[in-house]
């Protein structure tokens with residue numbers, strides 16, 4: 001009974017401060033989409049809107065073809081896993097899991113069967129009669145998950161469900177969540193500020209900033225082809241060099257950066273987004289080569305650090321300090337002059353921020 | 355985000371607060387009334403009844419007694435209660451857990467029973483001067499406040515700071531006064547003030563331990579009410595409400611009034 | 617000096633204060649009640665066989681119980697609203713509840729004397745609007761005592777319950793709603809069970825407080841509505857029947873301690889956090 005979720009042009013306010021701005025989002029049936037972003041960007045707010053704890057100032061929320069926008073929270077039929085778990089302390093594990101079924105007036109026998117099956121599925125069979133106070137963090141997490149899943153909701157939502165667990169458990173649980181979500185084929189909206197977690201668990205990830213979605217794409221695309229400077233910075237494009245296209249040079253575009261340094265970017269490998277643009281790379285997207293190679297950005301090498309597969313250099317260029325990697329076989333001395341050669345498949349040309 | 359509250363509940367809340375504050379407004383109003391009997395709303399305004407307080411020596415005398423008793427009783431209970439609270443917070447494992455209950459006994463035993471027993475044993479049995487018995491009784495009933503409020507402060511105090519001071523060569527006694535005390539100042543002030551007001555308002559203990567020559571303001575008020583029903587009582591009440599306001603201001607400054615909902 | 621010795625030395629003055637000036641005198645009072653030449657329990661037999669004394673005991677119980685029920689009801693509804701108010705209004709309301717709480721018992725009871733008296737505000741008002749022709753005698757009735765007692769204890773109840781309700785995280789009620797619980801079901805199945813232990817603690821405070829009160833029944837009940845506190849005083853200081861007074865005192869202590877012990881056990885049993 002899974003359904004798609006559609007948010008259209010949502011605006012939301014706390015008092016007079018705007019928290020979400022014209023936010024639209026579509027999650028297909030059975031898809032898991034993560035909201036990723038730094039603290040205060042509106043992830044929880046988005047979730048609370050969909051759950052019905054908050055009303056949007058404008059815009060609409062649809063689950064399948066059901067309009068949720070003005071529906072009270074208890075009538076929305078959405079499974080929700082809280083960061084704090086929010087287990088009812090006065091109820092046993094069994095009664096916590098059965099709470100939603102009880103609200104749906106599901107009879108005792110049927111309820112017991114479904115609750116027991118679900119408790120088994122999350123591996124808590126032994127603990128069914130305990131109170132939450134007597135469970136470990138990971139066990140509480142499982143109860144919260146079981147409680148949300150047992151009502152067989154068309155949509156599951158998670159608000160940083162793993163942030164209170166230790167590192168190892170975090171990895172185990174996210175695999176578990178993904179497994180259960182895929183087994184049920186439930187549509188899911190997942191909030192986290194952990195990039196690795198979002199990328200590993202999601203079909204698609206929405207990167208948010210200041211109440212807006214900056215880019216919504218598969219983890220692969222986000223990782224290699226960020227659409228703007230914010231996302232690029234977020235996924236680790238540490239080098240951002242401002243450039244300006246100044247001329248055509250055969251089958252390349254000649255670009256100039258601060259300090260008058262020029263570089264020819266082959267049209268076959270680079271698409272210039274606008275006259276002024278940002279040249280973004282990770283350190284591995286700039287290869288340190290001897291000064292003698294013709295193509296690249298001239299630089300003076302600063303501090304060298306060993307990072308395992310390669311050496312990494314702080315490089316002084318006319319356009320500022322950038323990070324670049326050099327081959328393991330031939331370390332360069334600090335202070336020597338070198339060329340930084342862009343690796344097209346690891347570089348992005350982005351429009352400058354307006 | 356608005357959680358909707360049923361309008362009936364809102365109306366009820368408004369009524370509750372009218373119920374809570376209305377009678378106090380009535381007292382203030384009738385204290386200002388230019389009549390020889392108590393009435394509200396006041397008919398004509400006068401401060402005569404306030405000046406009248408100071409012409410009745412029984413009021414001025416008991417005011418002094420009550421104030422001194424509250425200060426002395428609270429101080430005594432602080433001097434005894436702070437070391438106990440400190441011992442319980444600092445050396446928790448060394449002391450039996452029921453000790454905490456011993457210090458709240460004065461709350462558990464009905465005050466009126468305590469007052470009667472003190473009168474019977476101390477004043478009558480051992481011939482202790484009545485004023486001394488009164489002092490002891492007040493120190494006793496405020497002891498739970500001093501121990502608990504100061505204790506709450508101490509429980510959130512990080513004793514490794516004290517140990518650091520000692521390890522740096524500061525004698526223990528000095529460390530207590532220079533490191534611990536300044537850090538639990540808020541708790542001590544709040545405890546003192548709550549104890550003070552409890553003592554100041556006490557009836558059940560004092561009613562047994564007052565007699566010729568020694569009386570407290572609340573007891574004097576009770577006695578006065580039985581004979582006269584003029585606005586003087588209202589004006590004394592207003593003065594006492596003034597003390598309450600001062601006390602609230604101090605608590606708000608030190609711990610915040612929300613402390614009282616904990 | 618060992619830590620244990622130091623701890624005991626610091627606690628000793630307080631222990632002695634409680635032991636010598638509370639423990640011994642109260643025990644002495646108890647002892648008095650068993651010293652009757654007609655047999656150790658004869659004073660209690662006399663107490664429980666006297667119609668008048670039993671009337672006083674039952675009246676006190678009844679007043680305390682009714683006061684508790686009304687205070688809990690008013691306190692809960694009010695605390696529910698107060699806890700849900702935005703910050704500034706909430707602090708104002710809390711101040712409005714603390715103010716009467718810190719104002720003395722005599723002052724607060726006196727206010728009701730002014731309101732409920734023969735020539736009091738309420739009578740004057742009712743006559744003015746023509747609801748009654750003759751002033752009602754409202755003072756020295758059980759009703760007047762209960763009203764003043766409720767007035768005494770509602771602030772305490774509000775403050776206790778605001779603390780209790782604020783201790784229930786919003787995530788709990790949100791979680792209930794997300795699982796399909798209507799606001800009424802959330803209240804019944806989540807909020808109430810979580811608030812009950814705190815509610816019991818508050819109710820015990822009100823019950824024991826009103827059961828043992830003196831000033832309010834003295835002023836608003838007088839001789840006609842004698843309660844345990846006023847009865848004790850009357851026996852001790854008017855008729856100088858110290859054995860009788862001691863018996864009343866012992867009954868009060870037993871009722872109070874029994875209530876506290878039973879109810880705190882119930883509260884602990886119902887406390888969800890204890891598991």
Ligand SMILES: Nc1ncnc2c1ncn2[C@@H]1O[C@H](COP(=O)(O)OP(=O)(O)OP(=O)(O)O)[C@@H](O)[C@H]1O
Nearest residue numbers: 014019037038039040041042043044045046193355
């Ligand atoms: N109850 C509230 N009243 C006023 N402002 C609020 C409230 N809750 C959140 N905000 C504001 O709304 C913005 C978005 O908050 P939100 O909780 O959605 O952030 P988030 O992305 O979930 O952050 P985090 O990662 O810290 O959980 C923040 O700037 C926050 O300060």
Ligand SMILES: [Mg+2]
Nearest residue numbers: 043044045159
């Ligand atoms: Mg959040």
